[in-house]
Amino acid sequence: MRWRRAVPYAVGAALAATFPLFSGMYTQQVAVTVLIYMTLALSWDMLLRSGQLGFGTAGFFGVGSYAAVLLFLHTGVPALVSILFAGAVAGVIAALVGLAVLRLRGMYFAITTLALAGIFAVVVRNIPSLTGGPEGMMLPSCIFSGDTTKVYWLVLGMAVLTILVSEVFERTRLHFALTSIRNDERVAKSSGIGVYGVLVLVFAITSAIQGVAGGMYAHVFGFISPEGSFHANFLLLPLAMALLGGIHSTWGPIVGALALGVLAEYLKLEIPYGHLLVYGGIIVVVTLFLPQGVYGAARVRLRGSRLGGSR
């Protein structure tokens, strides 16, 4: 029976891997963008599984963009190394910031992490000798000289690794720690869970993923700037995707990113900038009528239970 359950995964993986063989450059470009947002949506959801509503996604994404580009330009290390470095920088900053802000809960935590993007942007804007100041910086050439097929596989690799990390979150003792903290923090503490330590760890891991995504994005598109790299879209779109697909799961953000990413591309052509209105509408409608998201609702229908899986 086990192999039969693996069939959909195998088909999905095969489709994703061979995608460049039957698609053009434009479609691959769209896919790259969708996969980067999917990575952000998953990482945002992974923190949310602990009950903490983090709004630092755009901030750590921007930190990753700057870290990757600056290391790359100033030392000449390979682009891939600079992308991994971006993750390390974002993770370390998140751990340090987390030691302070993870004393906060609910809206206080959310607002404080939202401010991070603004703080980081001000910092990079004001050291022009290092960061290029308000104008930002250009890379002499994009990663793989802009070969979309290679870029696609690289970004796909990042998305797949993030999916695997998300599944580790879902299938190990970490799942029990995060769910307990989300459901009742006092019970979690009284059951032996070191709540503070778990939250700092998860905040650092998810921020590191966002940093890698930022570094990847910068190398794919070839530039960084205070306005562009810390843009609120790197928070709002992943959030909308995860909400639409369904929170507290791996599949929800994947489904949401695919649906909203493809829809966004279509809407951009039909009604330029109108797609932002549609995003807003989706967040409102989903929150009101489908709080579990598309995947969450489907899971309830299929299994007749809020408890997925056979744990």
Add this chain to the structure above:
Amino acid sequence: MSGPGAGKHGAPVLRADRLCKHFGGLVALDEVTFDLAADEILGIIGPNGAGKTTLINVVGGLYLPNGGRIVLAEHDITTAPAHVRCRLGIGRTFQIVHPLRDLSARENIMVGALFGQRRRLREARQVAEEIGALLGLGNMHRAVENLTVLEVKKLEIGRALATRPKVLFLDEVMAGLNSDETKAMITAVRRIRDQGVAICVVEHVMSVIRDLTDRVIVLNAGAIIAEGPYAAVSAQPRVVAAYLGEVD
């Protein structure tokens, strides 16, 4: 110094020495001293607002005391965080039930074993099944929302028990149960004690206190006003006065 219960039972597993807790100007605990032997069931009674739940929160580590010491089996845990106290052997339930609603019955109990005892997933499943059987929880794969009140209360105890506590605090686990359910719960608590767990029950149902406990302490306005076997304590005029109000 040895408490009144120490003679009959073994050496105390838990000692609380002159515990104080203030909330602003309110004195919630005023030099509360007691100890608990390994196979003892201690009752804590007192009128509403006497400090019973505060005492559990201070011993469990959700509040830090303003004064005094707590020693658990030779470890001074006065300033230890709650999760460390849990791992050292303090288990507790909550007065208002707090099941982890996104986990199944079995998973709720597993949480205690996973983190209180640092067990692996497979071992924790085993522990949860054993505790479920001990408490008579039936189908362990049910969602929490499909459990009865009695089962949710047992689930709370099960999660605390899965941490393998040396001392188990039960905060009004009998409240809201009918008489048959109460009997079932008393049986379950005795079974836990028989496994060598010291138990401290906070309860308003006096028949439960009478049937279950070896000894009680009576709290009023944060201070211990009487201590001893239930029959002796319940006859004391000041205990009656604390419950019913002063009669001049």
